[in-house]
Amino acid sequence: MRGSAKELSNTKIIEQWLYGRPRRTQDAYLRDVTQAMNFWDNPPLEAISLGCLQSYQTYLIEVLHLRAGSVKRKISSLRSLLKFAHEQEFIPRNPAIALRSPKVHENLHERILSPQQVRAIIAAAKPGRDRALLLLTYAIGARISEVCGILWKDFTPKPDGTAVVRLLGKRDKWRSVRVPAVVWSEIEALRGDASDEGRVFGLAPRQAHDVKKAAVLKSGAPAEASLHWLRHSAASHSLEAGAPIHVVRDSLGHASIQTTDKYLHSSPEESASDYLNL
Incomplete structure (x- = not known):
């Protein structure tokens, strides 16, 4: 055995587990x-023990009232750590193997705004930075952490009035996305004498959520709508408009086409029954 968990502190084991990620x-x-x-x-x-994991999972669901997807993600982190510790022989057994995860109810369609709601939210934002932030988030379907991290040097203007922006996404992967001319013109107007190394919006994600909250309340859109709903909506609306699924996948930075495919089946407004002669 390479060393028990008692011989190696939790901190050291976790450091080894996280290394290189x-x-x-x-x-x-x-x-x-x-x-x-x-x-x-x-x-x-x-x-x-398995009992520890079960009690914690119950706490997340019944006390914190987290969504099933959030519970699954948190438990997945623990599964990964315990699997690593067992494989490296730091612990004698992996209790997470026997843990049953909560069933995730797929409610993506509930988090997709209509085009009218999106326009209302953007129109309700303060002109200038706030409006440009929401407009860009929707236009390129970006995660808010990606938008808040954009520097001026990440934009490359094009002769046709559009621009290309480089985004740092999950797993520290870069991708490039085209920014429509109508969006780029609003963003470019914010620059002033800012340097290439300056952040375009100068906001942390939490502050960006405050911008969204104010616009949502003023617009009359569902109060629970988050900035990530704009990303969901961008994917759904572009696919509905006929965008190739691989283009949407690459623009949003999905690792798998299966993730993007969910948006093709997220609207309950259309059904196979619509095509039946009833």
């Missing part, structure tokens, strides 16, 4: 694991 992935995994360890009062990894 993208920084954002490390941060997300560490938050999930830290929350669970605090719930259990920080026991050594080898003391974590």
Whole structure:
């Protein structure tokens, strides 16, 4: 055995588990694991049992009332850590193998705004930075962390009035997305004398969510609508308008075409029954 969890502290084992992963992935995994360890009062990894995992999963569902998808993600982080610790022989058994995950109810269609709602939200934002932020987020279907991280040097203007922006997405992968002329003109107007290294919007994701919240409340759109709903809506609306699925996949930075394919089946407004002679 390479060393028990008692001989190696939880911190050292977690450091080895996270080593080599993208920084954002490390941060997300560490938050999930830290929350669970605090719930259990920080026991050594080898003391974590199936009962511990079940009680924590119940806590996430029944006390914190997290969505099934969020619960599944947090438990997935623990599964990954315990699998690693077992494979490296830091713990004698992996209790997560026997843990049943909650069934995820697919409700993507509930998080897709209509084109009219999107236009209302953007129109309700303050002219200038706030409006440009929401307009760009929707136009390129970006994650808010990607939008908040854009520097002026990440934009490349084109002769036709459009621009191309480089985005740093999940797993620290870069992708380039075309920005329509009507969107680029609003963004370009914000620059002033900002340097190439300056952040375009100068906002942290939490501040960007405040911008969204104010616009949503003023627009009359569903109060629970988040900035990520604009991303969902961009994917759905572009596919409905006939955009090739591989173009939408690449623009949104999906790792798999299966992820993008969900948006083709996210609208309950159309059904096979519409084509039946009833």
